[in-house]
Amino acid sequence: MSRLFRKLVAAGFLAASSGLAPVAHAQPGAPNFGDDASRWAKDNECDDPRFEGEGMSPGLSLDDDIGHDATDCRAAWRGGNLALASVDDADIPDFGDDASDWAKDDECDDPRFEGPAMTRTKLLDQDIGHDATDCGAAWDDGRLQLIGDWEGDAPDFGDDASDWSNDNECDDPRFDGKGMTTTDLKQEDIRHDATDCSAAWDAGTIKLR
Ligand SMILES: [Ca+2]
Ligand SMILES: [Ca+2]
Ligand SMILES: [Ca+2]
Known part of the structure; x- marks a missing residue:
């Protein structure tokens, strides 16, 4: 996948449902954001009531908007400003x-x-x-x-949205080992250094903390 394509997806310019989406969208932990059919799409606030968090629109979110504010909600999700709303206690x-x-x-x-x-x-x-x-x-x-929230033997590596992706060092702070970067780890890189971390995982040079 080209760097440009990844950037466009990360910025929300390309629909991740195109089939060329980053790995994140095939993961059990990542929600299906749907499309941009809501009248409140692309206003930089998530209007899908399945979610909660700082990235949500302060207004009332309607069930009609479920799955129809993909660009906004995906951006908020990737920024760590959105979580799935708790269904029950x-x-x-x-x-x-x-x-x-x-x-x-x-x-x-x-x-x-x-x-x-x-x-x-x-x-x-x-x-x-x-x-x-x-x-x-x-x-x-x-x-x-x-x-x-992954299934199977391998963790959920996510996508390559980190600034430190593709530098041959794993920068995802969930891991440790000699395949890790020696620079400071940042929470914001969790699940966003997929290529480096999955390669290190396959090579046996990182493990979960
Ligand atoms: Ca919106
Ligand atoms: Ca890296
Ligand atoms: Ca504390």
């Missing part, structure tokens, strides 16, 4: 308590999650289930999701 994880040293610092430090609300510091297994206030608030804002 059973979908909400157990956040646990606030026993972590990093509780109540307005960043989620529980390594079960990923998203723009995550801390930039190193994640520790001992914080699992012990940063409830921070992670619960971020979840409610749609700025957090559970890691691990």
Whole structure:
């Protein structure tokens, strides 16, 4: 796939349903954004009521717009500003308590999650289930999701939308190993360095943290 094509898709200029879409759209974790038939399409706000988060239109979203605001919603999703709206309480994880040293610092430090609300510091297994206030608030804002929504043996590598894609180093912070970049890892690169990370995965030089 050409770099230009990837850029156009990432910018929302090409419909990802064209069959030439990045890997992201074949993943079980990525929603089907549909088309741009809504009258509220391409106004830079997601109007599809299946979603929630900062990328949503502040106005009332109508069921008629489900699957018809693809460009806006996809852009917000890729920017980490959108999550699938919770259907019921059973979908909400157990956040646990606030026993972590990093509780109540307005960043989620529980390594079960990923998203723009995550801390930039190193994640520790001992914080699992012990940063409830921070992670619960971020979840409610749609700025957090559970890691691990892939099926089968290989993780969901996503697409190549990262600035650090195709540099032969994996820049997705969900991984570690000698196939990783030595520069700082950024949450925003999660699922956006697919070519590099899948190659490193196949070579056995990275594993999930
Ligand atoms: Ca819209
Ligand atoms: Ca915290
Ligand atoms: Ca890379």
